[in-house]
Amino acid sequence: MTNLNQPLLLFDGGCAVCNRIGQWVQKAAHPRSSAATLDARAIGSDPAELRTLNPNLDIWDAYAIIHLLMPDGSMKTGGEAVAEVLRRLPATKWFAWCFAISLFGFQPFQRLLNLGYTILDDVRPIFGCASCGTPRVWVKPITRLTAWTKLRFGKGATRATTPHFSHAPAPTLNSAYAGASGAKVD
């Protein structure tokens, strides 16, 4: 397991929204006058390499929800990770203390942040993200509309990354393969 000197934020490099946020965090966490407060990098595509950072880190999970790897070997995810990042950035730490406020065990600001993260996670596909998971039902019409608008009016109107197929209606053998199959395997 790689020893981390400071927390490491993992973000989805295939997602335009996450990339922007990740780059902003990276920039904000490296002030010229002082040492870096955390690192940020894209998840990548090597599960084994990720496990060297933390043996419990699954690459599928890393893409499903934002992860912050802590130097002590623990991991924070989702809204908890966002709160920890905000606490460590010089530009945001002045207000990030509020996420720790607890009223009879209830953390109102942390709950709000969790909700905000969930909403942002849900709406990512609207911005043409190529790796944002399966859009929720209420987001699908908007993603179709934005995709159509991009195709119709956008410059270059092509996606830079490989598209992800949602589903095929039913598995049917391509006619090109007719007669090519039929091996009996017991």
Next chain:
Amino acid sequence: MDELDFASFDAMETRMTHSTSGLLDRIPTLSGDSFNATVIKGTGPIAVEFMSYGCGYCRAIEPFLQQVAETLDRKEQIFRVNIEAEPELSAAFEVQGTPTFIMFLDGREVGRVEGIQPTLSNVMAVVTQPFDINY
């Protein structure tokens, strides 16, 4: 091919979650070199999933694919190719998106399915459809 037992698949689905954590990975990942040795020069039925870890649809079918790999065991081999790590391989097979399943028999492509509904019965049907497999 025997009729698929869709009722039992549906029952299994209710017990499965989409979380992949803690699952034993039964699907080896192939690189360019190992692809040639394992698939092109391989014998018997082989299914290869061209996928990427950032693909939500690939994630959705992953638990079902693991279950299918366990069910089929030695009757059919299932592999994955990460298209981000192996762009030449995905280009060579003209993979237009993920997930794409390509079925091979004795090194020859005999079937291809792009995109799959994330259900166990559907994944089982996709990887076994070109072959006559009793399981």
